Amino acid sequence: MNSIPLTMIGQPVDLGIPLPAHEEDPYELIGMVIPGEPGQTEAMAQAVIEEFILLGWHEKQLMTLFTSPLYLGTHRIYQEKGEVWVQNLVAETCAQWKL
Numbered sequence: 625m626n627s628i629p630l631t632m633i634g635q636p637v638d639l640g641i642p643l644p645a646h647e648e649d650p651y652e653l654i655g656m657v658i659p660g661e662p663g664q665t666e667a668m669a670q671a672v673i674e675e676f677i678l679l680g681w682h683e684k685q686l687m688t689l690f691t692s693p694l695y696l697g698t699h700r701i702y703q704e705k706g707e708v709w710v711q712n713l714v715a716e717t718c719a720q721w722k723l
Contacts, residue, residue: 687711
């Protein structure tokens with residue numbers, strides 16, 4: 625098995641073997657809001673739509689990414705921009721990909 629040097633822990637680690645635990649790492653998922661520039665929300669929404677188009681999703685399925693509160697990031701865009709904005713973006717992006 626190949627190994628790679630990891631300078632952050634000062635030892636090589638074999639690929640496919642979990643890294644040793646660090647005593648100061650709480651192993652908790654922590655979410656943060658990172659400030660962005662104007663237009664980044666729109667670009668992110670379009671990128672998500674494109675990714676799921678490549679997975680074979682159609683317009684109705686794509687809308688669920690935004691309408692379902694289970695998808696926090698895209699649902700937040702839906703709440704901020706509104707249903708009509710999201711529908712237009714989905715339709716435009718699908719047209720670009722000829723769906």
